[in-house]
Amino acid sequence: MAGAFSVEPLLPPEDVVLFDPFRPEERAPAPSAPRPRLRLPPRSGRARAPSSVLPSAPALFPWLARSLAPGEATLWCGPRLAVEPILEMLYAGSALARGRVSLLEGANRFHPYRIGELGRALGLGAEETLDRIRLARAFTAHQMVALVDGWAREARRHPPTLLVGHDLPTLFWDGETPDDERDALLRHVARTLGRLLDEIRVPLLLTLGPDGPARFVGLSDAGPRWADLVRFERGPATLRARALRSDARLALVPRGAGQRGIEEFGDAPSAEEVIGWDVPCRRTARRSRSG
Secondary structure: OOOOOOOOOOOOOOOOOOOOOOOHHHOOOOOOOOOOOOOOOOOOOOOOOOOOOOOOOOOHHHHHHOOOOOOOEEEEEOOHHHHHHHHHHHHHHHHHOOOOEEEEEOOOOOOHHHHHHHHHHOOOOHHHHHHOEEEEEOOOHHHHHHHHHOHHHHHHHOOOOEEEEEOHHHHHHOOOOOHHHHHHHHHHHHHHHHHHHHHHOOOEEEEEOOOHHHHOOOHHHHOOOEEEEEEEEEEOOEEEEEEOOOOOEEEEEEEOOOOOOHHHHOOOOOOEEEEEEEOOOOOOOOOOOOO
């Protein structure tokens, strides 16, 4: 494991703009088959201390932090176009709170330039933001098993405030792993994650696709205790999330600097919490006309 966890500090070029999670070209695909139903196990009897993984502002971060708990796993499920922009914001927010992320990447979708630019938008340097993430990539199922097995040793050497496993089951469904071997390996990973959280007692965030829990064999019955499951969905210019444990709901909408939303001026008609996220101004070819 020595040397496996590292991200070289990368400064994004000056022409990289703030990553906009609501770009029209990144709209969600059409709905597919119904998602599998999933119930959380009963909450453990231990008192849950408030999470200090993320800062108190912007408002998105406290909403996300409410689903995290030391020694327990939180699942984020949804299409990549919905989950990954929020995950990148979480990395930048963790750096703003002076936290440290230990990340296992199972889908090779870590984008340092975008994360560095999000850190800049929060007032941090890109190098400082990336320096607070320790990354290990796996390219085969057996490499992922080895990284999970050594995660506790790595966490003891470099104590994190948050563990993140991004798309850990992906490599086990590459078509090259026999079914019986895949199921046995995934169950081993699930059990190892449970022992990991018993040992180092920090929050674990697992990100999965819409059908991820069904593809992560052993997670629900042999894996760690769960703090919460958050479902993410993408719509036209809106990203929605719903936390299963508390039924807390969130709508994240793009809002340019200076714009205000109607939800600020009274109680919203639904239980959904609406948060405006600043996005960069965009130039258009159309000229404005006075009068």
